[in-house]
Amino acid sequence: MFKRKIKGRRIPKSDIFINTIVTLVLCLFIFLFLVVPKVRLNDSLNKVININSSYNNKGITVEQLLFNKSIIRPVNKIDTSKSLINEVNYTYKDNIFTYHIKQNIIVKDIEKPKIILKGNTEEYYCPNSKYKELGYKAYDNVDKDITDSVKIKKYDDKIVYSVKDSSGNEKEVVRYIRKGDIKSPTITLNGDKTVFVPLNGTYTEEGVTVVDNCDKDLTNNINITNMIDTTKVGDYQVKYKVKDKSNNKSTITRNIKVRESLTPNTIYLTFDDGPRDGTTDKILDILKEKNVKATFFITSNGTDSLVKRIVNEGHSIGIHTASHRYDIIYTSLDNYYNDLEQVHSRIYNLTGIDTKLLRFPGGSSNTISKKYSEGIMSTLTKDVINKGYQYYDWNVDSTDAIYNTSKDDIYNNTISSISHDKYNVILMHDTKNKTVEALPMIIDYAKSNGYTFKSIDINTMPLMQRVNN
Ligand SMILES: [Zn+2]
Known part of the structure; x- marks a missing residue:
């Protein structure tokens, strides 16, 4: 076997020295890289902030590859109440290294007015x-x-x-x-938004008030369209149009409802607060037997079959409210309408009639509502009409709601209050036994004295008492 002897070359001493130096320098670099902290200010050295603003000190960050990163914030309070320079000193110190950083926080008014x-x-x-x-x-x-x-x-x-x-x-x-004028005139109705006119009666035009930003008097620019036929029961409109000198237009509408007047020598029997099992059915029996049509303003009480019977037997049906509780219905308009809607939908679901007839508990002239909401009746009476409802008060009180009246009192008070010269809308309650007893006597008296009976319907002129709240 052939062995080639490699003769070792002698390494010169100067090379060993250089190698050692290079290795040492490298180690030093690695050491510095790993151990020496890198310290930096997390905001500008000369930070300008607005007077009276608050400065969120971001501090300095210290990073060392061998250790965790840390943020150091100084405890100096920074005064921002006036223009000045706050000097903030940050110090980092460990076993080997110490760092100081000085930051100027310059407080100035830099905000524009x-x-x-x-x-x-x-x-x-x-x-x-x-x-x-x-x-x-x-x-x-x-x-x-x-x-x-x-x-x-x-x-x-x-x-x-x-x-x-x-x-x-x-x-x-x-x-x-x-x-230029780009604003339309403001047009407002004089009088009510909805006006009832008796059949063959006269509609009185109350006009409108017009205010314009540029033009003083636009009276001549108001155009009124009136298609009312007072000889026919129906719903009509009066349209008011106005334009200013720059041709900006405004319109407004008034609803006119021509209705049959309540007739003199006529009795309109109205029953509130029912239906009630045990009394409403008896009242319906009496009305059927005597062939008299009446009007029922109902609540949420009584069985549904009574609601259907009222309608099936040809009587008129209207809303009185579900709860009949003054402390609920007269607290707010929302409460009133929520309550009303319960009865409205009850009637609609049971009979298919979308009734617009209503009677306010206590009548529109009640003052008890004042206890719950000042002025609510003044708003409500107008609002229900603008929503398409018609309310009916009464002009004869049978007094059957008074707790100590007898059937004879009811009879006597009723017949002494009715008259041939006027219409007679009688307030009764189909929830009382004494009313059941007095009713045949009242009907008999009225018939033998030449009165006619009628029910109220949507074509009947509303009967509105004077509002007192
Ligand atoms: Zn009532």
Whole structure:
């Protein structure tokens, strides 16, 4: 076997020295890289902040590859109440290294003042006049109200408002002004939104009031369209149109309801608070036997079959309210309508009738509602009509709601209150036994004295008492 002897080359001493140095330097670099902390300020060295603002100190971050990263925040309080320079000192110290960083937090007023225009940044002015300044205000964070320092430059189509605060911060706002009228006149009805007119009666036009931003008197520009036929029961409208001199238009409508007047020498029997099992059925029996039609303003009481029977036997049906509780229904309009809707849907679901007839518990003239909501009847009486309902009060009280009246009292009080010269809408309650007893006597008396009986329907002129709340 052939062995080749490799003769070792002698390494020179200077090479060993260089190698050692290189290795040492490398180690030192690695050591420094791993151990020496890197310290940096997390915000600018000269930080400018606004006066009275708060400074969220972001501190310094110290990173060392061998250890965890840490954030150091100094405890110095920074005064931002006036213009000044806060010096903040950060110190990091470990076993080997110590660092100091100085940061300047410069507090200055760097906020621009605010200009607040009254009106819009684009305003129109009437063609027949000049632009009238709508006003402005200027506020500064340091100087407070500086409205007096506002400078105004007027141009044909714009106004430039500018203001400078004591620190030299400047603000400018522009308002564009255009010649022209783009606002429609405001038109409001004189009188009620819904007006009832008796059949063959007279509709009195109450007109409208018109106010315009540019034109003073537009009376001649009002156009009224009236298609009312007072010889026919029905729902009509009067339309009011107005335009200003720049041709901006407004319209409004009034609802006119032509209804049959309540007839003299006629009795309209009305029964409230039912139905009630044991009394309403007896009242229906009596009305059937005597062939008299009446009107029932019902609640949520009684069995459903009674509601159906009222309608099936040709009587009118209306809403009295579900709960009949003054402390609920007269507390707010919402409460009233929620309660009303319960009866409205009860009637609709049982009979298919979308009734618009109603009677307020206590009548529209009640004062008890004042205890729960001042003025609610004044609002409610108008509002129900504008929603399409018609309410019926009474002009004869049978007195059957008074607890100690007897059937004879009811009879006597009723027949002494009815009259041939007027219509007689009689208030009764189909929830009382004494009413069941008095009813045949009242009907017999009325028939033998030449009265006619009628029920109320949507074509009947509402009977409205004077509202007292
Ligand atoms: Zn009642």
